[in-house]
Amino acid sequence: MRRLPIRSLAVLATVGMLTLTGCGTDTGDPSDTAASTGTGRTIRAQKVMQLTQVHEETGMTLLEGPTFDENGDLFVVDVTAPAGEPKVIRVNVEKKTSRAVHTDGRGAYTSAQFSPYDGRLYLTDYAHGEIVSLAPDGSDPRTFFSGKVDGAQMNPDDIAFDKEGNLYVSDSRGLSEGEAHGRVARIDRDGKKATVLAEELASTNGISFDVDYRGLWISELTQNRISYLRLGAKGEVASQHTAIRVDGGIAQTDSIAVDADGNLYQALHGRPAMVVYNQHGERLATVEIPALAEGFESATNVAITPGGTTAYMTVSGPAGGYLYTFDALAEGIRQSNGG
Incomplete structure (x- = not known):
């Protein structure tokens, strides 16, 4: 989830698509890439479609949480959509059409992902510390989890599901104060038990299992780093270390996705x-x-399209909220489909 300006904290607390032009990737001449400097090649994403405009009530729009359903439709959330405006949007990327599937009067949803356990769409409500689920068609909204975890209210940002449907949630608690109070929490798939797995993190943001479900990659927004949490047999954290330091300049580390080859796609806010x-x-x-x-x-x-390499990236700013597409380095799996 991306960070909203301080003036928008009342909307959610520093959180952080309509003309498909084709799924092209322009990598340019190899001699023009930065491979020799260790920064890799440049992939040029292409515009797919505009989905939203800046909302007058909130002063911005912020698309997040792209995830495919079983039919190949792409769901995205608009974090800053006001009451009555579409907060969850379904996109048919082949027909280049979109429609609203959910709105409500209070949610500030920062991620979306389908559960492997019950097939419902799960949303994190950053502003209210809740996790909400919907039927695949957007109906039947339910509060899956609400309340404190180890005595503190969460600011849930992104979600990663394990194979059994238990949720691993990045908690950006402490972001607005600039304090390292971020956490990673595990919530059982029935929503009845929540446990803190890691704490004193720097504004936990992105979270994704690695390709073998042996550990979690997490991004820490205010330190521009990606940490790796190796998990034990019962889903507990066995070890933790800083894995990658991201040279983002004015940009900060946002959500994370992982492809079939284990590559990490680190989104940038800013x-x-x-x-x-x-x-x-x-x-x-x-x-x-x-x-x-x-x-x-x-x-x-x-x-990233499950079983394919077509990737869809959510891009936002004063120009509105858009989808862009590019060719991923490897096929999409569950770890690259929402979160």
Whole structure:
């Protein structure tokens, strides 16, 4: 989830698509890439479609949480959509159409992902510390989890499901105060038990299992780093270390996705781009939108087509909320489909 300006904290607390032009990737001449400097090649994403405009009530729009359903439709959330405006949007990327599937009077949803356990769509409500689920068609909203975890209210940002449907949630608690109170929490798939797995993190944001479900990659927004949490047999954290330090400049680390080869797609808030690393921390590529594109401030997240390599990236800013597409380095799996 991306960070909203301080004036929007009342809307949610510093959180952080309509003309498909094709799924092209322009990597340019290899001699023009930065491979020799260790920064990898440049992948040029192409515009798919505009989905939202800046909302007068909140002063911005912020698309997040792209995730595919079983039919191949893409769901995205608009974090800053006011009451009555579409907060969850379904996109048919083949027909280049979109429609609203959910709105309500209070939610500030920062991620979306389908559960492997019950098939419902799960949303994190950053502002209210809740996790909400919907039927696949957007109906039947339910509060899955609400309340404190180990005595403190969460600011749930992103979600990663394990194979059994238990939730691993990045908790950005302490972001607005600039304190390292971020956490990673595990919530049982029935929503009855929540446990803190890691704490004193720097504004936990992105979270994704690695390709083998042996550990979690998490991004820490205010330290521009990706940490790795190796898990034990019961889902507990067995070890933890800083894995990658992201040279983001004015940009900060946002959501994370992982492809079938184990590569990490690290989204950036403050720059409409994404950096790709392998599991050993080598920078493989930078995904950029065309240089002439203006009015974008972040590329918050990505979904890679399950079993394919077509990737869809959510991009937002004063110009509105858009989908951009590029060719991923490997096929999409559950770890690159929402979160």
